[in-house]
Amino acid sequence: MTQAPRRTSLTFPEAVHELAQLIPAGAVLSYGDVAELLGSGSARQSGKAMGAAPDGTPWWRILRADGTITEALATQANLHWEAEGLSKSGRRISMNDKRWNPTPAQWELIDGLRVALGNPKMSEVDDQL
DNA sequence: CTTTTGACAGCGT
DNA sequence: CACGCTGCCAAAA
Secondary structure: OOOOOOOOOOOHHHHHHHHHHHOOOOOEEEHHHHHHHHOOOOHHHHHHHHHOOOOOOOHHHEEOOOOOOOHHHHHHHHHHHHHOOOOEEOOEEOHHHHEOOOOHHHHHHHHHHHHHOOOOOHHHHOOOO
8 A cells, every 4th residue: 555554644643652552561651751751642632532542452551650550450350460570569560660661672663653633753852761 | 700629739737 | 558639631511
């Protein structure tokens, strides 16, 4: 086809879903991190997007900045976290320790999402975490 | 146009 | 460390 296999433009929610898929097991991001990595949107936007995430999306790898998750999902999330070896300190994940640190190759995939959203690449804004 | 609503963040107490 | 309050920001009512 003359059209690219993947759309060259994405809506913010779609980009959030794609990014969630890139997070490796055992790592997590906060909703705010997601917005920053994509170069647009806000933590609330990310949360909204995850609420509409399709089945198969690893939603338990995106949580609040303080390492907790909304009560309605806490029970399910705990099962996944345990299965992936995500240690908790008390009732919360240690974001400090478990936050995803992308490899250079993964940064490129993230850049792809940024571009698909019409935002500049990380290298353009030198905005890495 | 105004108000309400969220799978949120940060700060003060 | 737990709560409560304020700030945010786009979408829906």
